[in-house]
Amino acid sequence: MQYFSKKKLILPEGYFVNSSQIPLAKEVNKLLVNCGCETFPNKPLSQAIKKSNFFFTIQNEFKNKLYGFVRVTSDRGLNANLWNFSALPDDNQQLYYSILLQVTLEKINREMPGCSISVQAPASSLISLEENGFILDPNGIRVMGYKL
Numbered sequence: 001m002q003y004f005s006k007k008k009l010i011l012p013e014g015y016f017v018n019s020s021q022i023p024l025a026k027e028v029n030k031l032l033v034n035c036g037c038e039t040f041p042n043k044p045l046s047q048a049i050k051k052s053n054f055f056f057t058i059q060n061e062f063k064n065k066l067y068g069f070v071r072v073t074s075d076r077g078l079n080a081n082l083w084n085f086s087a088l089p090d091d092n093q094q095l096y097y098s099i100l101l102q103v104t105l106e107k108i109n110r111e112m113p114g115c116s117i118s119v120q121a122p123a124s125s126l127i128s129l130e131e132n133g134f135i136l137d138p139n140g141i142r143v144m145g146y147k148l
Helices: 025-034 042-051 093-111 123-131
Strands: 015-018 054-060 063-074 079-087 116-119
Touching: 015 093, 025 042, 025 063, 025 079, 042 063, 054 093, 063 093, 079 093, 079 123, 093 123
Parallel strands: 079 116
Antiparallel strands: 015 054, 054 063, 063 079
């Protein structure tokens, strides 16, 4: 059996992936708005980020701004879920999405092997998701949400 490895993607100069500095909820919400996603009250979003198994951001060393974000929750046995997956809409948006997916999937495969992976994502991320092996609604499975 032959295995193909995907090409390692590289961010433009000055950009970096961060997983140690917890982003401010208001900055994540700003990014979510720019992607056309639902926003959340700052305090619950901040708590959700802190209680997640891990998160990744894409930032620029010269600008105090988020260019991408994803957080992951998991039971560490069966399921891993990607939440608030977002990337700033600019010429590099698909690259941001793909890099966030690459680092996230590598970490899940290394630390939580065998987990089924689901993602809550905006329509703007569908190209990157499909390029990274995600299937929209496999076997007709649909996700539903409930708002109080």
